Amino acid sequence: MSNLQMNNILKRTVQYLSSKQCANGGFCVYKTEYLEEPNPTDTFFAVSSFQLLGEVIPNRDRVLSYLRQALTNLKKQFPLSTDTQSNIHNTFAFNYLYFPFYTLNRMGCLYLDEFWRDVLNRLEILLPEEVYANESGATQQWLLRKVRTKKFAGEIPNHQQIIDFILDLQNDGGFGVKPNLIDTYWSVALLKEMDYDLTQMDSTRQFIQLTDKSWFQVTKPAPNSADT
Structure with missing residues (x-):
């Protein structure tokens, strides 16, 4: 494959990824002209792809703002800790926190306030009893x-x-x-x-x-x- 072909593929890939960015900075894989539903999962994969390609993340500030707002919204799902509260170990907690946290970390902008440190300290990793083929x-x-x-x-x-x-x-x-x-x-x-x-x-x-x-x-x- 020639360098010209590779450059053309890279250009089209970047155009595709950029076309999936929503107005608020997040990404949505099924985004259309009339539908925008950005989510941390699609945003994680988009940011990771731009970084793997060595490309600048478009509208970086808006991406950061979107991810931070997503975490702010998630705070409502986690009650404040009490002396009698058990650890957090459900799949919801890990799945919804991983993508915004890890994306911010990849972008070098992860900051954990006292609330999130408390939540992470209470997260408990339970191992499955069995693995299926x-x-x-x-x-x-x-x-x-x-x-x-x-x-x-x-x-x-x-x-x-x-x-x-x-x-x-x-x-x-x-x-x-x-x-x-x-x-x-x-x-x-x-x-x-x-x-x-x-x-x-x-x-x-x-x-x-x-x-x-x-x-x-x-x-x-x-x-x-x-x-x-």
Whole structure:
């Protein structure tokens, strides 16, 4: 592929991403001329894409304002802590906090006031009792979001327990009930987030290399008479 073709693809990608930005700075993947429903999830992926492409985030100030307002609105969902209140561990808390927090963090503008520090300190990561073969890494992906969110408040109390949980999913070098690349990717990403030493995972490295080679052999088109 020529540089001209690459530049054309990059230009169209940036145009597409920019077209999904709403008036208030947030992004909406299904935005149209008559419909704007910005949300932190789409905004997270848009910001991440601009950064991966090395492009300037359009209307940066409006993006920041949108994310901060989203967090202000979320405060209504979290009651103030009391001496008798239990920790927060439901999926809603982690899912709705991860995207605005992590996007602001990627933009270098995350600030946690006393309210959010209290909420994050009360967030509790509960590990699933079982992982199912048809989840395709969903358990690890959700757990990664929880870990990243919790880390904004400092150390994770059950740090080693989470590492042990992930390592128990390892099977023949790969990860998952039936080892596959998706489960392996999310498991390794989570271990990295937990500062686990990945250099000792030789069997996982071999699993990825062998799986990649097998996939290439399966998908490689059979040679025809013109190729031989």
